[in-house]
Amino acid sequence: MQLSFDNITSDTIHLFEKNNIHVSVLRLDKIHPVISGNKWFKLQYYINEAKEQYKKIVTFGGAYSNHIVATAATCKMNGMSCEGIIRGQKSPVLSQTLIQAKEYGMRLHFISREEYSEKKIPPKFQTDEYYLINEGGYGEKGAMGAMEILNYYKEDFTHCCCAVGTGTMMAGLTRALSSRQKVIGISVLKNNYDLDKNVQSLLSDEPKEWQIIHDYHFGGYAKYKPGLIEFMNEFYRRTQIPSDFVYTGKLFFAISDLIENNFFPAGSKLLLIHSGGLQGNSSLAKGTLIY
Numbered sequence: 001m002q003l004s005f006d007n008i009t010s011d012t013i014h015l016f017e018k019n020n021i022h023v024s025v026l027r028l029d030k031i032h033p034v035i036s037g038n039k040w041f042k043l044q045y046y047i048n049e050a051k052e053q054y055k056k057i058v059t060f061g062g063a064y065s066n067h068i069v070a071t072a073a074t075c076k077m078n079g080m081s082c083e084g085i086i087r088g089q090k091s092p093v094l095s096q097t098l099i100q101a102k103e104y105g106m107r108l109h110f111i112s113r114e115e116y117s118e119k120k121i122p123p124k125f126q127t128d129e130y131y132l133i134n135e136g137g138y139g140e141k142g143a144m145g146a147m148e149i150l151n152y153y154k155e156d157f158t159h160c161c162c163a164v165g166t167g168t169m170m171a172g173l174t175r176a177l178s179s180r181q182k183v184i185g186i187s188v189l190k191n192n193y194d195l196d197k198n199v200q201s202l203l204s205d206e207p208k209e210w211q212i213i214h215d216y217h218f219g220g221y222a223k224y225k226p227g228l229i230e231f232m233n234e235f236y237r238r239t240q241i242p243s244d245f246v247y248t249g250k251l252f253f254a255i256s257d258l259i260e261n262n263f264f265p266a267g268s269k270l271l272l273i274h275s276g277g278l279q280g281n282s283s284l285a286k287g288t289l290i291y
Helices: 039-052 066-077 096-103 113-117 140-152 168-176 194-201 226-239 248-260 278-283
Strands: 010-013 022-027 056-061 082-087 107-111 130-133 159-164 182-187 209-213 269-274
Touching: 010 226, 039 056, 039 066, 039 130, 039 140, 039 168, 056 066, 066 082, 066 096, 066 278, 082 096, 082 113, 096 107, 096 278, 140 168, 159 168, 159 248, 168 182, 168 194, 168 209, 182 194, 182 248, 194 209, 226 248, 248 269
Parallel strands: 022 269, 056 082, 056 130, 082 107, 159 182, 159 269, 182 209
Antiparallel strands: 010 022
């Protein structure tokens, strides 16, 4: 299945109408069932450069990484070889994410969490034959690609809101905005205050308004509590917009709570970026979500 950018919509939602605040969701999840959301935007410049250099892709990710499976699918689509360096020892039963990545042709290589945290690349990949893409597409080319996301939304807005993992998309969005607009990032990692530094490193000295909020991680990356699942189900009932518990569910919950607590000025126009990642819900027990 090919990428379909014509499928992108901006859906106005009427759940958060306190203080005359207007909320729209940019539905990047409709681009492709696997390479959905922000994934292609962050990958495109890396993939193009690797193709020009006739290199094989090698990248990093965890057992439930959207980036891993999206990279595998993108490489298959482009007829490229790819390797995935996976955090942690190999489990007797692979996650659905890794099973799918293997089906797309990615070869998996498991390393310890300690080696992974230090981004130790196995020696066999330290040759000119391979092209390295950082976890989540983090880097200058990833941010450049993420800048193009806002080409698909033509209305005015005061705040652009997104979930934050590596900070790559947030940096790209911030670079694309005018000085009168602000980016609000919702961190999905617990106490990862290095995110602020990571975003700043991808920005120029030009003054831009942005802020990362660290209060809605629900216990950490890929962690959740019953209240989050309840919110996601109710959000879907009322909007028909699916979310995932790793990223977008936390984003939508956070924005709802922030509006309720008067974080945004009255009359604000919010653009929420639906960054895809719905495949992450495959790790939940059947029936947990209503979609």
